[in-house]
Amino acid sequence: MCELLGMSANVPTDIRFSFAALARRGGETGPHADGWGISFYAGRGCRSFHEPEPSARSELAKLLRNYKIKSRIVIGHVRKANRGRVSLENTHPFSRELWGRRWTFAHNGQLKGIKKLPLSGFQPIGSTDSEHAFCWMMGGLQTRFRTLPRPSLLDRAVADLSAELHKLGVFNMLLSDSRTLYAHCGKRLCYLTRRAPFGTATLIDEDWQVDFSQETTERDVVTVIATQALTRDERWTDLDRGDVLTLRDGAIRLLKPGSASAAILVSPHAC
Template sequence: MCQLLGMNCNVPTDICFSFEGFSCRGGLTDHHSDGWGIAFFEGRGCRLFLDYQPSATSPIAAFVRQYPIKSTNVIAHIRKATQGEIGLANTHPFRRELWGQYWIFAHNGDLKTLPNLTGKRFQPVGTTDSEHAFCWMLDQLAQRFEDRPHRDELFPYIADLAAQLAERGVFNFMLSNGECLFAHCATHLHYLVRQAPFTVAHLVDEDVSIDFSEVTTPDDRVAVIATQPLTDNEVWTAMRTGEILMFVDGAPHRLPTN
């Protein structure tokens, strides 16, 4: 299947170190070679880079690895196709507008059946189950909330939508509107939070290290979420099957328990 990478921070931060290791998995250290993409929120705007070539050898990926774009919310994806041909239309992440905001979505898994799209506003361009599911989620959100709700209202409803789709197959995903980042685990998803005191991190996929104490301030907080851990000398937390987290300002939030 595919792999996911996300970042949520309290200050704009670049993802070059994490993407360096992650992109190796697109055809070098792993077999996810059917395209890749990455989205960076910058204020109300969003930069989106997509390529149907493997991320390990893509010239666009090489540019992203070397260009320190700073963002508070990032979603990246490397693809191992299960549904839909290889091409830009089927390359994650997908982007749509809702309530005057960009929404970004990427999926790892395989949905055996898909819900009907009842509205005309959100329609898939490609042929993946992933984009169809994204359009359905936004359709449901638009019907439930006429105006943009607070994230605390969004969270339980997105969790409910995720649970409905998870009944149809494997549904690991990341979703962001640039204010927060939602991550849902079906099989494999891990996260860590980097904050003071910062230490040295070493990549799993390349012999590359960075001392974060030299490139951060004591107030910085950065959450990194990935299908599989990207470093071998940090403590990653494995999310549980069916668990959904909302990351805000670099910190994970869980649904309130009754």
């Protein structure tokens, strides 16, 4: 299994603290040594970095830990290969263009029979079941909508397509179009929201502590999603299997399986 990292914020935010923990799990504190990648959105633009080697020993990952890239939406991934060889083309996050927007996708889990699902205009470059699932989702969205739909319709469509893939196995997923960050829990995902009054957080995977009250303003709202909790002194909330989160500007909407509409999920605590 791989590990995921996502962030949605209402202001451009530095992800280095959380990425440091994820990178250590790529071959040092975790077994995910078969590649890593991270994508940062800036408006509709997206910059991505990938390597088919352990992030814990990567000079590029080390550079990113020391280089302050601020973004409102981030998707990160460390890979433990189970389908598809270790190679750059099989390294997440994957990306495609649809409706003039750059879509980015990362997944962990295994999907039985996924390559039997027919593809339309989007085709994989690599050989992973993850990229096939991504291309299938993009084709499904393009079939449903000729142009970019309003957010509520798109949210429901992403949830419906995720539910179909959930039937094939474990589908933990992060997806973004630069406007919204989507997360689907197939087996394990958790999240936390940091907002005022901000406190101190300490990473589980290395000796690094940050006092967020010194790094933020009272208006900042930042939600972080991860496969497993990244900090030891904050309260992470586990998602149920089949849950879909939609995140805009750090605010969360939760779509339960089979629900007709989204309900606002208000964090009961500040982190």
